[in-house]
Amino acid sequence: MLGKHKTNYFYESFPMLAEYAQHCMNEVLSFMENFDHEKLEEHKIKVHAIEHEADIRKREVMNKLTREFLTPIDREDILQLLRYIDDVTDAVEEIPMKLYIYDYKELPPDSVAFAKEVKECVDSMALCLQHFPEFPVPGKLQPYIDKVIELEEKTDEIFEHDMHELYVNTTDGFVRHRGEALYTMLEGCADMCRETCKFVQTIMYKNL
Numbered sequence: 102m103l104g105k106h107k108t109n110y111f112y113e114s115f116p117m118l119a120e121y122a123q124h125c126m127n128e129v130l131s132f133m134e135n136f137d138h139e140k141l142e143e144h145k146i147k148v149h150a151i152e153h154e155a156d157i158r159k160r161e162v163m164n165k166l167t168r169e170f171l172t173p174i175d176r177e178d179i180l181q182l183l184r185y186i187d188d189v190t191d192a193v194e195e196i197p198m199k200l201y202i203y204d205y206k207e208l209p210p211d212s213v214a215f216a217k218e219v220k221e222c223v224d225s226m227a228l229c230l231q232h233f234p235e236f237p238v239p240g241k242l243q244p245y246i247d248k249v250i251e252l253e254e255k256t257d258e259i260f261e262h263d264m265h266e267l268y269v270n271t272t273d274g275f276v277r278h279r280g281e282a283l284y285t286m287l288e289g290c291a292d293m294c295r296e297t298c299k300f301v302q303t304i305m306y307k308n309l
Contacts, residue, residue, distance in 0.1 A: 109173070109234065110165065111162065111165075111166070111172060111173060111174075111179050112173065112233055112234045114158075114162040114183070115182060115183075115186060115230040115233055116227055116230040116231040116233070117158065118155060118158060118159055118162070118183065118186045118187070118190075119186055119189070119223075119226060119227035119230045120227065121151055121152070121154065121155035121158070121190050122155070122186065122189040122190040122193055122223050122226075122227070123223055123224060123227050124151050125148050125151050125152060125155075125190055125193040125194055126193050126216075126219065126220050126223045126224075126290070127220070128144070128147060128148050128151065128197075129148065129193060129196050129197060129216065130213075130216045130217065130220050132144045132197065133208060133212065133213050133216050134213055136205075136207065136208050138204075138205065138206055138207075141197070141200055141201040141204070141205065142201055144197045144200070144201075145197040145198055145200070145201040147197075148193070148194050148196075148197045148198075149194060149197075149198070151190075151194075152190050152191065152193075152194040155187065155190045156187070159183055159186075159187055162183060163180065163183065166179060166180065174304060174307075174308055175307070178300075178303075178304050178307070181300060182297070182300055182301065182304065185293070185296060185297040185300050186230070186297060188293045188296075188297075189223065189226065189290065189293045189294055189297060192286070192289050192290045192292075192293045193223070193290050195286055195289075196283070196286050196287070196290075199282055199283070199286060200283075203278075203279050203282060205279055205283075208283065209263070209267065209276075209279065209280035209283055209284070210263070210266065210267075210280075211259070211262075211263050211266075212263075212280075212283050212284070212287070214259075215256070215259050215260075215263060215284065215287050216287060218252065218255060218256050218259060218291070219256060219287050219290045219291050221252055222249060222252040222253055222256060222290070222291045222294045222295075223290065223294055225245070225248050225249045225252055225294070226249050226294040226297055226298055228245055228248075229242070229245035229246055229248070229249055229298050229301060230297075230301070232245050233301060236301075236304065236305040236308065237308065237309070239309075242301070242302075242305055243302075243305075245298070246298045246299070246301060246302050246305075249294050249295055249297075249298040250295055250298065250299070252291065252294075253291045253292065253294060253295035256287070256288055256291040257288065257291075260284055260285075260287070260288040263280075263284050264281065264284055267280045267281065267284070
C-alpha cells in the first residue's frame with residue numbers, strides 16, 4: 102500500500118474499496134462450502150453489512166473528490182473507477198440476496214468450484230488495483246490486467262459447461278431456474294472484475 106501522501110489518496114482508495122469486494126466474496130464462498138439452508142437470511146444480512154460499509158467508504162472518497170482542486174488523474178476517471186469497483190461488490194452481494202429470495206434448499210452442481218474461480222478473479226482484480234500507481238511505467242500494470250481477463254475467460258467456459266449440464270440433466274423447472282440464476286450471478290461477478298480492469302487499462306493508455 103502507498104504511503105499517506107495527499108496526491109496518492111485516490112490511488113489508495115481503489116484497493117481499499119476492492120478489499121470489501123474480496124471480503125464479500127470470501128463470505129460467499131465460505132457459506133457455499135458449508136451451505137446451510139437455515140442460515141440463508143443470516144448470511145444475506147452479514148454480506149449486506151459489508152457492502153453497506155463499502156458504500157459509506159466510497160461516499161467518503163467521492164466527497165473528497167468534490168473538494169480536491171488537483172487530482173492525480175482525470176476526476177471523471179477516478180469517479181468511474183470507483184463505480185466499477187462498487188459494481189463488483191454489488192454483484193457479489195447479489196448472490197446471498199438471491200439465495201435467500203429464491204430460498205435455495207441446496208446448491209446446483211459445480212457451483213462451489215465455480216465460486217472459487219470467481220474468488221480468484223476478484224482477488225486478482227484487487228491485486229491489479231494495488232499496483233495501479235505503477236501504470237506510468239511501461240509494461241508494469243498490463244500483466245495484472247491480463248490475468249483478470251484470462252480468469253474471466255475461464256469463468257465463461259465454466260458457465261457454458263455448467264449451463265449445458267444443467268439443461269441436459271435437469272427437468273425440474275424450479276431447480277433449473279435456481280441453477281441458472283446462481284451460475285449467471287457468478288459469471289456476472291467475474292464480468293465486472295474484467296470491466297474494472299479494462300477501465301484501468303483505458304486510464305493507463307490515456308496517461309502514458
